[in-house]
Amino acid sequence: MDDRPFALTGLFRAGLPDPAPRFAGLPRYNFVYGHNDPSEVPADALAEAAAAVLRDSGRLLGMYNLGEAPQGHARLRAFVAAKLKRLSGITCSADDVLMTSGSLQAMDLVNNLFVAPGDTVILEEFTYGGAITKVQKLGARVVGAPLDEGGLRIDALRQILEDLKAEGVTPKYIYTIPTVQNPTGSILSLERRHGLIALSRAFGVPIFEDECYADLVWTGRRPPALYALDPARVVHIGSFSKSLAPALRVGYIVADWPVLGRILATKTDAGSGALEQMVVAEYAERHFEAHLGPLRTALRRKLDVLIDALGQEFGTAAELFVPEGGIFLWLKLPDHVDVRRFAGTALDAGLAFNPGPEWACAPETAKSHMRLCFALPTEEIIREGVAALARICFEQTGVPAHGVNRRRG
Structure with a gap:
């Protein structure tokens, strides 16, 4: 009789993705996935x-x-x-x-x-x-x-x-x-x-x-x-x-x-x-039609807050691709910045964003880009989150060296 512990994991087929982590709750500053504004759900x-x-x-x-x-x-x-x-x-x-x-x-x-x-x-x-x-x-x-x-x-x-x-x-x-x-x-x-x-x-x-x-x-x-x-x-x-x-x-x-x-x-x-x-x-x-107008207004207001916060914290270091609708903002940092360097550090600090390479057919072409979903966080959390993002980015890359009214380092 074989007394060794039986493990189903040893019987999995080859080629499976890595196991998913246990869900530990959403990060405080959550700029990922396609969440929408909970307050606008009817x-x-x-x-x-x-x-x-x-x-x-x-x-x-x-x-x-x-x-x-x-x-x-x-x-x-x-x-x-x-x-x-x-x-x-x-x-x-x-x-x-x-x-x-x-x-x-x-x-x-x-x-x-x-x-x-x-x-x-x-x-x-x-x-x-x-x-x-x-x-x-x-x-x-x-x-x-x-x-x-x-x-x-x-x-x-x-x-x-x-x-x-x-x-x-x-x-x-x-x-x-x-x-x-x-x-x-x-x-x-x-x-x-x-x-x-x-x-x-x-x-x-x-x-x-x-x-x-x-x-x-x-x-x-x-x-x-x-x-x-x-x-x-x-x-x-x-x-x-x-x-x-x-x-x-x-x-x-x-x-x-x-x-x-x-x-x-x-x-x-x-x-x-x-x-x-x-x-x-x-x-x-x-x-449905009556629902869309207020939803668009709420999302556009959050986008405006995000754009303002990025301007205050990143100054000219961030090039913004302002969307014509939706729930995402695509931005680019200076070419020498690889956002993958600090994505893990940011997540450990309760801040999640999507690194650009995850959204690129040729990942290296988007190493300086990131995608921010602005629909879920409140306006206050957006401002706090962008400030935390700028701080972490600076600590890891030296960018942004200063915002509109502040110098780092």
């Missing part, structure tokens, strides 16, 4: 919506997919189609919408449809870190397309496509966040959108459009979605995470049925959470 109205749908339709929870089509709750899919028509210019029906467990599941489903080991995909040079790691884990080659203050550079993208064509490579898709780009916060102009569609047609490469921040444009106005310009060439995903509540995990995919039908065939979860969909539909039909 909790009372959501509670009323939950009570209403449980009272009127709760019995339907006894059936998978509420006894409806497997794409998700019919009322919510109809609302999404109407919202996209009104705000993004997309003409689609509820049957063209598939509800998902947040846009992360939507991303996984689209990748599962298109990407195989050895394939090539084009992403914006700075982009959502999860988009990069997901395709890398699938064994795909990532090519970063340059950005400027107006978003994706169409001239540079054309050159990339021509170079790949010369190699005999047709990318599986071009992934873009055209409206409130993550992390830079830019909005792709209508002219560039038409240029992107033209390149898709010329080189036979589809577009994977991620619009999960589009409802948070400060002005409330945005160009038509890429899907609206050419639905045959675009797969569109979106989410209620940033416009309503991240923890609800309600996202969606919009695509023509030949695409959506194949995606649906690979969705093996027996349907995304139905109660969340019912509650969001009940709430959104009545309150």
Whole structure:
């Protein structure tokens, strides 16, 4: 008899990521992830919506997919189609919408449809870190397309496509966040959108459009979605995470049925959470438009506080890429600064930020950048957190040597 302790850990398959740490609570100065402003979550109205749908339709929870089509709750899919028509210019029906467990599941489903080991995909040079790691884990080659203050550079993208064509490579898709780009916060102009569609047609490469921040444009106005310009060439995903509540995990995919039908065939979860969909539909039909204005105002106010605090503490040492909406600010410190040097020290001191390399196809190109999420902390905590960030940064790198009214060292 073998008396040695039995350990399941010795039987895990190879290639797994490192284990996740135990959750120890959020840091006091939390500028990471896609949290939103808790004070702007319409909790009372959501509670009323939950009570209403449980009272009127709760019995339907006894059936998978509420006894409806497997794409998700019919009322919510109809609302999404109407919202996209009104705000993004997309003409689609509820049957063209598939509800998902947040846009992360939507991303996984689209990748599962298109990407195989050895394939090539084009992403914006700075982009959502999860988009990069997901395709890398699938064994795909990532090519970063340059950005400027107006978003994706169409001239540079054309050159990339021509170079790949010369190699005999047709990318599986071009992934873009055209409206409130993550992390830079830019909005792709209508002219560039038409240029992107033209390149898709010329080189036979589809577009994977991620619009999960589009409802948070400060002005409330945005160009038509890429899907609206050419639905045959675009797969569109979106989410209620940033416009309503991240923890609800309600996202969606919009695509023509030949695409959506194949995606649906690979969705093996027996349907995304139905109660969340019912509650969001009940709430959104009545309150969604009225909710967005105050939310944008609150987020813009926090951004203004963050910009002011960074100016006071970092002076001219920080180059800010002021977003046109959303919940993130992208900034750059002097070239010799590597923010990874002090990210761990900052976290130990209760301050979390996203180092730029996590959001770059070529990590070293963003070693001096960082992304700050300003939605979660209060205005007071934002100011305290930026002061702590400047102090830690100076102690580790000598930058910033001084703010507006103070000299360090």
